[in-house]
Amino acid sequence: MQAAIRNLLLVLLLLPQTLKAEGPSALRLCYQLQDHPPFTLPANNAQTPGPGILLELIQAAATQAGLTIDWQRQPWKRCILALQRGDVDGIFPTIWQAERDTWGQFPGRDPQAGQPVQRQYRLWQVDYPIATRRDTRLSWDGQRFANLKYGLSSPLGYLTHQRLAELGALASVSLQPDKGLQLVASGRLDGFVIERNISLALIAQLHLQEQLQLLPQPLLQADWHLPLSHTFYQHHPQLAVRFWQALGQQREAREAELRQRYMP
Template identity: 40%
Template sequence: MNQALVKHNFSYYLSLMSFVVSLLLNLKRPQFVQLIVLMGLGCSIQVQAEILNAQTQLSDKKQSVMRICYEDKNNFPFVTKFDPLNHNPNSIGQLGTLADLIIIAAEKINLSVNMVRQPWKRCIQSLKQGQVDAIFAAIWTAERESWGVFPKLNGAIDSDQRLWRAKYPIFTQKDSNLTWSNGHFSGLHLGVSAPLGYIAYDKLNKLGVLPSNNLSAEEGFTLLARGRIDGYVIEQYIGKNIIKKLRLSQQLSSLPEDFMQMDWFMPVSHQWYQQHPELTAKFWQEMSEVRKLQGEAIFNSYMNQ
């Protein structure tokens, strides 16, 4: 119990004792015994009530734990190969730019987070079923509101509370004839791919330009270098890192116009938001502040590794 509660109880019992002493001076013996019994019962009830009240206060103040899922791929510099289950999840500088932003923001509002890694589509399914409380990083669409709650302002998506703003170029061979302008491809022969489950994949599918096979980034860039597909779409820094790792930098480049620019968010489950609307809003706001104040420095710390 806090000091205010203790002070209140002391004043209460002092007043009670004054009343009892005054009453006892005017009572006969049988009445005195009855009064002592009643006082004992009353004190017992009072103590039990205060214990229950203290337990309730502690329960209310008990720290919530948010289960956060993110993709089990090395999407450097935003998420790294390190698994939070095998490393200290609070080790800033190991898990990636986005994970660091989230961890720092959570610490600032005294929120415990438990990070897990799964295939991206499984993260989405787990969020939908309430098996995890949040996922990152997700692009907003109206359809995605069926399984997640995104930050909004006056009914519209609030881009100020994004995790990050990302550019998605179209990677091609350096001597490719493929062009992209004003939402249209030209010089297309073999198709343009993107990771399955990503918004880029859905947009390419609507344009009717996907090749027959679903390709991971490594598979896509390998086939692109061999001239088996026309292009591959993925976030620019993730793509450049994979190309560097595959030693394809001399063969591949990107088109001048980006395929898309999108904001990344950390949506929460409907179940979590229903229980913690104020905490969620506070967390989103804190992440926005951390991104503005520390985001560039955190990002550069990974890029300079």
């Protein structure tokens, strides 16, 4: 009996060290302050079907990987800076670009070996259409714009903002989505670009369905990812891969159900 008690005490003493060796039990994840239905929704709102597609996916993946989530909300540029400093362990959602390798570690990415991001670990596949007035003369063929008058806008720090600048189509003012769509509706901006489902939800929320349309050709199509900080990945590479794998598995298993519930 005494030997059994001694063995139990030894296990209890060693357990914290074992858990520490395996890595942290929580991920500090940062995402944007502004809610973007159907991907992130206000907490404790009985009128919504849940916290949002991305939050559900990430929470399910964390549970599968044996982790809890410390959710943090900040302006997007602060999330990026926090990731670079290692003040948070990950940010979402973001599109990979080569220059963003400095932000953090994207799943499967190895710049030195030329290894691309592994898209099976993506959060979601998205596209970014152009919202315009229904009576607009603006056209977009996937390569260039015609009949620009005021320019187009997109949130600062987004890849769409950079793409509009490269095309010479960026308006001088950077706007939040609700303000941008209202300016388009009032005829003071040629168009606004944000993810399709977010755009549709905002247009409905602002009661602008009669004034606005989405052009058939999107500005871009891409995958959203959840990069982890270089510090976290260097110290816990196996845990990082386990989490990304769980994320991919949860998306494959639940995508149809989430689309049905959040995108009726």
